[in-house]
Amino acid sequence: MSTGHVPRVLVVIPARGGSKGVPGKNVALVGGVPLVARAVRACLASGRVTDVVVSTDDASIAAAAAVAGADVIVRPAIIAGDSSASEAALMHALNRFEADRGVTVDVLVMVQCTSPFLTTSEVSGVVARVLDDGADTAHTVAPFHGFVWREGDSPAEAGEAGAQGVNHNKTYRLRRQDRPQEFVETGAAYAMRSAGFRKEGHRFFGRTVLVPTDPARVLEIDEPADLERAHALAPLVDGYDETCEEVVPMPAPTRADVDAVVIDFDGTQTDDRVWIDASGRETVAVHRGDGLGIAALRRAGLKVLILSTEKNPVVAARARKLDVPVIQGIDRKDFALKQWCEEQGVDPQRVLYAGNDVNDLPCFTLVGWPVAVADAQPEARAAARTTTTSNGGHGAVREIAAWLLGKELYKS
Template identity: 70%
Template sequence: MRAPRTVLAVIPARGGSKGVPGKNLAPVGGVPLVARAVRACLGARRVTHVAVSTDDPDIAAVAAGAGAEVVHRPDGLAGDTATSEAAVLHALDAHASRHGRPADVVLLVQCTSPFLTSGDLDGVTAEILDNGADTALTVAPSHGFLWRREPPAHPGAAPDARGVNHDKAHRPRRQDRHPEYLETGAAYAMDAAGLRTHGHRFFGRTALVPTDPARVLEIDDPHDLARARALAPLLDPVDTPTRADVDAVVLDFDGTQTDDRVLVDSDGRELVAVHRGDGLGVAALRRAGLHLLILSTEKNPVVAARARKLHVPVLHGIDRKDAALKHWCEEYGVDPQRVLYAGNDVNDLPCLGLVGWPVAVADAHAAVRAAARAVTTARGGAGAVREIAAWLLGPGLDPTAHPPLPATRPRSPQGK
């Protein structure tokens, strides 16, 4: 019986980027670009192996954490002049050495296309495995009219423009034109032996696999990254964690457990409003055995009072919340990738970038929502924490079923 054909997806991800520094680790929808690409590949039914080719140890760590094999790219293939094909061929060799057999089909997957889907990858793979194509690529259908500026006919003449894919004197109706296709730059599939022979990604018969034009975006500069982050809440599937995904929940206070308003009386005492449902949600999380922490920049008696009421440890008056969070994770042996951090404002961004489950409340700052992997439907102080508890424990949780567990008190970030 013939062995199943091996399909290797290769994600090239160099550490250097001039247009967007650290681009391949930039989060979109709360997930680094390289991890998004790995997830799309792992979700494809026809892909059997996923490898990230990189020269950067931080990218390697994120790729391995997302479930990919890591191919350490030599310096000679990591410069600006190195081609993607060279990285793919190197990864093919590494795969054959590691697994004892060559891949039959190889995919080149660009993590700078954040909205690539597993279906797109299965589509290009099927063209090779099932339909006999030698190469395949994702494309976006277009009926657009393209124009080109022509050089002046003679010195002093004004430049003219002509249609590239149409005659400007006889423009056909849209419905009378055959669609043309834009290369998305997201995914390419190749017969592996053919790639070795020809050395480039287009040889033999090439198949086009149309994808949704709304999802086509390549990140080449900071404006592209900003657009991707704005689109992620609209294009990404709803992704909320369960108890199996999370070991710890860390909560900002102002604007997350409150509505971000403060009432000040004539003696200067501050009052805030909290949500009873949030308290019930916290009790359920404690009963479920999760590590809990309130982490706040403000050093305010009201924060400490709320923490005592909830029987939850608190670190407040913290300038570097991310440093405090990292220290706390080390102290309790919690993997940051299994931490859910919920926040609402820009001072929460470093913490959101540190954890595996960055969460924003519904009325959070736009930059926080863009960096989040999940966004609550409830506003801060209006049940957002209760909603998070329902994600983790199920909508039917009963926070009053058992008494709360005793709280443990962490040491300060300085260990004092």
């Protein structure tokens, strides 16, 4: 690059809507954030990236990408099918971007949002190998030490020898420390000189450089089981980058995002403990600040509902004290919530639901703003869109009210 020239680095995130293995995959929530938004945020946080676009044929993906801060390029149906190559989407996005902006892209980066634990440093790393180290292409890989085997397509092809080693001789296997280091492609991030990509039409031309990453973060979501693993891992791996680059937190909602607040009781308005006296009567502790917050939400015109699986006089008494409706003693909280939204004329996507445990997960998938309290179960935190800093029963509901109302919270 010439002196003084600021390289144009365009990230393209291909995210079509027609996934059959995991329907709706690219907007599935991991750690409370749609997959496409996770990818966008990691790319926007990189100082080496100048532009981020999402190439999609799906309106819901486009909306999630735009909210996360990316530009959207509508992908034609002819290159959005199951058999369409990623390179076709890259070329279309590159051409559209340059034509619309009247600019020339120096480095093209492809990031796949099916890699949920992509880090900003990985994006910066592949770009650096092209811009700073002179590579034509670079992509993320993870160290690999496994023994790979291959079976013949038929017994006759396999012959008497049977299965054979691909990266080793089965009759004499070297120790791990004596074998050459091998790497497996992670599928997360690829960088390439745009001129070379135009000429060659694929992403592995010229001198290719590998960018090793942390194997613990490598996961590609291709099947439902992969998504379940991502849900389980999110609480463990989110919130840090191995190079200490800042991870952008998911912003809390504001009043402009929400029309109704639905609150679980046990573990959300309480600390999930119950005191039982000799007569079997139950007593719980609630937080006065939560009552203040709920009153402020009602004054601001938001609809408020308490939704609880158990039928308990304590829940009913608290609802009367707060002067809010309550639905309790139900098997399916999501069914009850959906019906309540229909009756109240509220769009579920504009509902904030606060919960703490696995029985709240169906409601999390129904609403636009699933929120977990700070000490919620890992499964709930992983599925939430954002999390309070306060524990259940210790002011979490008041914190939510402060998000939505700001200074309005303190007006009588």
